[in-house]
Amino acid sequence: MVKKNKSLIKDFVEISKYFGQRFDLTQAAGGNSSIKIGGEMYIKSSGYSLSEVSLDNGYTILDNEKLKNFLIRVKNKKIDSNIEKKSISILKNSVLLGASPSIESYSHTLLKKFTIHIHPIASNIVSVNKKSKEIFWQIFNKRSKNEGLFYIEYKPPGIDLANEITKTVLGKEVEFSGYKTLIFFLENHGMICSSDTKEDLINTVERFVKKFERYSKINLNRYKMTTKISKILWDCSYKNLTCYYSEDSYLQRHISIKNTKSFKKPLNPDQLLYCGEAPLVIKSDLKREIISYLKKYKTFPRVVILKKDIYFIAANVLKAREKEDVFKAQLYFNSNSNPNRPLTKKEVDKLRSYNLFKNRLRFWFDYTK
Secondary structure, X not given: OOOOOHHHHHHHHHHHHHHHOOOOOOOOOOOEEEXXXXXXXXXEEOOOOHHXXXXXXXXXXXXXXXXXXXXXXXXXXXOOHHHHHHHHHHHHHOEEEOOOEOHHHHHXXXXXXXXXXXXXXXXXXXXXXXXXXXXXXXXXXXXXXXXXXXXXXXXXXOHHHHHHHHHHHOOXXXXXXXXXXXXXXXXXXXXXXXXXXXXXXXXXXXXXXXXXXXXXXXXXXXXXXXHHHHHHHHHOOOOOOEEEEOOOHHHHHHOOHHHHHHHOOOOOHHHHHHHOOOOEEEOOOHHHHHHHHHHHHOOOOOEEEEOOEEEEEEOOHHHHHHHHHHHHHHHHHOOOOOOOOOOOHHHHHHHHOOHHHHXXXXXXXXXXX
């Protein structure tokens, strides 16, 4: 019976959600996260998005020694269909607990304790460029001695890519132990970052991605605001929440601080269920106003409006998009000139007590205190 390491899982969920909520860092179910302890590796399960990883779901525990031994055996061999089939078989047999692991698990095997594989928009603008290698070393012509930085020419995801990383890492353990972080820039793919602390992992990714943004002269700060919002909530004991930035054109056209009074109160059960009693409209100080909302409503805001930017807060990005749908409908309800009848406090309190509604959302009451 495999015993879960609760402290490790908390860290794993945190880094998964940190990167998974950010469209500028990963899209859809792309990317992967892992943490190692002893001979075990906790890694995101296949089919899950990073933001869906939770304390109980979305990850697989692997016998990392089995994967490591296989990588050592095939290091100097040409990867053919037989080796590919064998790699899949060994990966399946390495599962100690959980669902099917990602085929990219091998790429994490020989790296440090915390590893994240993401597809940042800014770095991938460079990675798909015909001169990506030249541009990459131009951007990073100077780097810290504590960082191992590597350019990996395109290899298919799976054992091919892992084998290329193995060739880079294996036999250089002493050299690599001196690096606080390892960064692999993957041609036509993304980037892998690995470190022995989650703080170094996060800080390194943010710093490197920022350099790519400067090179390409793009501004992705609207996506980074999701991190600021969720971090404030995490620090206020609302752990494991995801903040999602909405790019819905209808919402952006019809939202303004001036008209927020028209949807301060829920008009129907779904609006209460998905979007809460009221959206949080930020007027000046983000942290202070979030904390004030928490005290007033005894729960976290489901909708945050910052000028003309709208953010939705939920267990994961998929759940946040459900809230986006309901909130959009609410704007339509308020688009006519006729006065609306909001739900009364008594009606709101009654709805709060219904298990039927709690079960439908499956997350609505998880963070009430």
